[in-house]
Every structure is written in structure tokens, then in C-alpha cells.
Amino acid sequence: MGWDFERLDEVFAMLGQTGRHLLLHGLLGLLLSLFLAACDSGDVAVEEVTIYTSVDQHFSEPLFRRFEQVSGVRVRPVYDIEAAKTTGLVNRLIGESKRPLADVLWNGEVSQMRRLAEHGVLAIYRPKRLPEGVALGPKGRWLEFGGRVRVFIINRQRLGSRPPPTSIVDLLDPRWQGGDIAIAYPLFGTTATHAVALAEVWGVAPTLDFFSQLERRGIRFVDGNSVVRDLVVSARAVFGLTDTDDACGAVARGEPVFATFPDQGAEGMGALVIPNSVGLIEGAPHEEAAKRFIDFVIGEEATALLAQSGWLYVSGRQVVADPDCRLPARLKRMSLPSGLDAEALDRLRRDLRDVIVR
Structure with a gap:
């Protein structure tokens, strides 16, 4: 059937000027809808980046959205499973190393980056500009920035008039009963990272002896930093060792607790800083977009956003935590010689598992 153009002319004449404008706007709207649908379906190329991250979604997602706004790059995040922590993502990246799917790993700690580097998973990337407080990992395989701090969380009422603990070795002080102190099992998460740091400073044997003494004293080993926080908040423990996000969150809610940095004399x-780390994946499918994200996440705007959200608490030696947490403005950081290779770290974890009977 052919087009009856004379009939169409009659229809346009009947519509009048206003009607023709409405029809034209409707057609333009239809074309725009079809274009956007094509974009969503993948018919129009949109730059994207796949980011594996162990940073909790309620902290990382707003930053991803902001990066999308300023860059035009679509972020496809893959989050870890809480039970496996960073280890699950690390094993996945090693398994995918022949045909990588990820472009970037943004990690809430740093100890597993060494393992990835030794497996050839991380590429060398050195940004043209390193903001203050950002450090390159060995051979430029990752970058470290910001971070949380290992702190004492102390119940004011249970402490009473006694002086508070000031050092990690105060966990062995006989003036405290074993049940007065809480610490997470040093097998996963930031407490495992802390154990590794102690082994690098003290040596492996003294570190194992330290945790063995804690176990014999009846220190309360529990499942995670949040459990430590809850025990201290509820006055079932006088103090515990946790991270700034847990401790400062309790302070902000008005709980009868305060936080202090250990070993500042x-x-x-x-005090041990648990930095964030970010690395470019070797063979990343979207390498240029990955580099743009890395440059963004180590930058000043991202640092400010993550500090406001309660994820970052330090940048370099400067404390950027919410003032309500009442932490000192400056921090003496624990200096790590990085002398343990991945095999030594694995042995340490196995030995700690033998020492700490769950």
C-alpha cells in the first residue's frame, strides 16, 4: 500500500500550527526514547569500568555515583561477601588472571595486595600526580591512601578513676582481668592485618607468644570488631581493640565510650593505620577508564567524601575524622618494614589459628 501524500497534506492543514508543533514534539520525544533505549541495551557504546571492592557498599556506592557524574564512565561494581571479606575477591581475581574481567581492585586494607602482586594480577600504574598522603606500593603495583586506625574503645563507667590503657602491651597488664578486654580473632579482617604488622615489627615468634599469652589470660576473642564495640558499649568489657569506624560511630551515637590511639608516646x-589500597588489574579490559577511576579515588574530592561518610579517618599523618569523635589532630603511625613475604604471612596465619582455639 502506497502513501497518500495528498491526504497527508489535508491532515496537516486541519491540525493547524499548534497541532503541527505538538505532533513534531511528540515525534522528537519518540526518537529520544528510542535512542535512550538503544543506549541501555548496549547498541550505543558507553564507556564503563568494572571495580571489585571490599569497601562496604554504603560507603563506596556514593563515590561511584559521583565518579560517574564527573567522568561520564559507568561503574559496574562487584562487592565482596562479608563472610569471606577481601579473601574472596582476591581468590576470584587470581582465578580470572588469564582472562581478567575486572579493571580495578579497591580494597579496604592492604595486606592482600602483596599476594595479588606476587601472582601477577596487578599492573604497574604510577599516576602523574600523587596527592599528599598517597603512597605507591612496591614497584608501583598499587597505591595506598587514607585509612582507618586501630584504636582502643573504652567504657567510661567501667574504667572509673583508673588510667586508661595506652599501649598494645597493656593487654597483658595484670591490673586488667582477662574478661575485661575484648579483641577480634586475629585470623580475618583488620585484626589479622594488625597481627601481621606486629610480626613485622616484633618478629613472628614474639608475636605468636603475645597472642598465646592473651589466650592464656582469658582475653575475650570474638567474631569481629563490631562485637568488640558492642561488648564495650554494653559495659560487658572495660575496653577493646577495634577500628575507628566502629569506635567513632559509637561515640557519635552518644554511647558512654571514648577512643584513643595506642602507643603514641x-x-x-x-598506632596501626589500615590504609585503603587501589590497583590496576593486569590486562584490564577498560584500562583507560580504570586509570581515570584510580586518579579520582586517590584525589582530594574523594578523600573528603569518604571522610564525611565515616570511612576514612586519616590522610597521611593528618586526622580527618569527625571532630565529635574527639581524636587527637595528629597521629604517630606504626612504621612497617614490610619484611615478610606471602609464604611467611601464610605460615603466620596458620600458626595463629593453632594458638587461638575457637
């Missing part, structure tokens, strides 16, 4: 080894 002249002879103290400093």
Missing part, C-alpha cells in the same frame, strides 16, 4: 611504636 616517645618510645611507642605508633
Whole structure:
């Protein structure tokens, strides 16, 4: 059937000027809808980046959305499973190393990056500009920035008039009963990272002896930093060792607790900072978009956003935590020699598992 153009002319004449404008706008709207649908279906190329991350979704997702706004790059995040923590993502990346699916790993800690580097999973990337407080990992295989701090969380009422603990070794002080102190099992998460750090400073044998003494004293080993926080908040423990996000969150809610940095004295080894780390995946399918995200996440805007959200608490030696947490403005950081290779770290974890009977 052919087009009756004379009939069409009559229809346009009947519509009048206003009607023709409405018809034209409707056709344009239809074309725009079809174009957007094509974009969503993948018919129109949109730059994207796949990011594996162990950073909790309620902290990382707003930053992903902001990166999309300023870059035009679509972020496809893959989050870890809480039970497996970062280890699950690391094993997945190693398994995918022949045909990588991820472009970037953004990690809430740093200890597993060494393992990935030794497996050839991480590519060398050195941004043209490193903001203050950002450090390159060995051979430029990853970058470290910001971070949380290992702190004491202390119940004011249970502490009473006694002086608070000031050092990690105070966990062995006989003036405290074993049940007065809580710490997460040093097998996963940031407590495992802390155990590794102690082994690098003290040596493996003294570190194993330290945790063995804690176990014999009846220190309360529990399933995670949040459980430590809850025990101290509820006054079932006088103090515990946890991270700034848990401790400062309790302070912000008005709980009867306060937080302090350990080992800040002249002879103290400093408090352990758990930095974020970010690395470019070797053979990343979207390498340029990956580099743009890395440049963004280590930058000043991202640092400010993550500090406001309660994820980052330090940048370099500067404390960027919410003032309500009442932490000191400056921090003496624990200096790590990075002398343990991946095999030594694995042995340490196995030995700790033998020491700490669950």
C-alpha cells in the first residue's frame, strides 16, 4: 500500500500550527526514547569500568555515583561477601588472571595486595600526580591512601578513676582481668592485618607468644570488631581493640565510650593505620577508564567524601575524622618494614589459628 501524500497534506492543514508543533514534539520525544533505549541495551557504546571492592557498599556506592557524574564512565561494581571479606575477591581475581574481567581492585586494607602482586594480577600504574598522603606500593603495583586506625574503645563507667590503657602491651597488664578486654580473632579482617604488622615489627615468634599469652589470660576473642564495640558499649568489657569506624560511630551515637590511639608516646611504636589500597588489574579490559577511576579515588574530592561518610579517618599523618569523635589532630603511625613475604604471612596465619582455639 502506497502513501497518500495528498491526504497527508489535508491532515496537516486541519491540525493547524499548534497541532503541527505538538505532533513534531511528540515525534522528537519518540526518537529520544528510542535512542535512550538503544543506549541501555548496549547498541550505543558507553564507556564503563568494572571495580571489585571490599569497601562496604554504603560507603563506596556514593563515590561511584559521583565518579560517574564527573567522568561520564559507568561503574559496574562487584562487592565482596562479608563472610569471606577481601579473601574472596582476591581468590576470584587470581582465578580470572588469564582472562581478567575486572579493571580495578579497591580494597579496604592492604595486606592482600602483596599476594595479588606476587601472582601477577596487578599492573604497574604510577599516576602523574600523587596527592599528599598517597603512597605507591612496591614497584608501583598499587597505591595506598587514607585509612582507618586501630584504636582502643573504652567504657567510661567501667574504667572509673583508673588510667586508661595506652599501649598494645597493656593487654597483658595484670591490673586488667582477662574478661575485661575484648579483641577480634586475629585470623580475618583488620585484626589479622594488625597481627601481621606486629610480626613485622616484633618478629613472628614474639608475636605468636603475645597472642598465646592473651589466650592464656582469658582475653575475650570474638567474631569481629563490631562485637568488640558492642561488648564495650554494653559495659560487658572495660575496653577493646577495634577500628575507628566502629569506635567513632559509637561515640557519635552518644554511647558512654571514648577512643584513643595506642602507643603514641616517645618510645611507642605508633598506632596501626589500615590504609585503603587501589590497583590496576593486569590486562584490564577498560584500562583507560580504570586509570581515570584510580586518579579520582586517590584525589582530594574523594578523600573528603569518604571522610564525611565515616570511612576514612586519616590522610597521611593528618586526622580527618569527625571532630565529635574527639581524636587527637595528629597521629604517630606504626612504621612497617614490610619484611615478610606471602609464604611467611601464610605460615603466620596458620600458626595463629593453632594458638587461638575457637
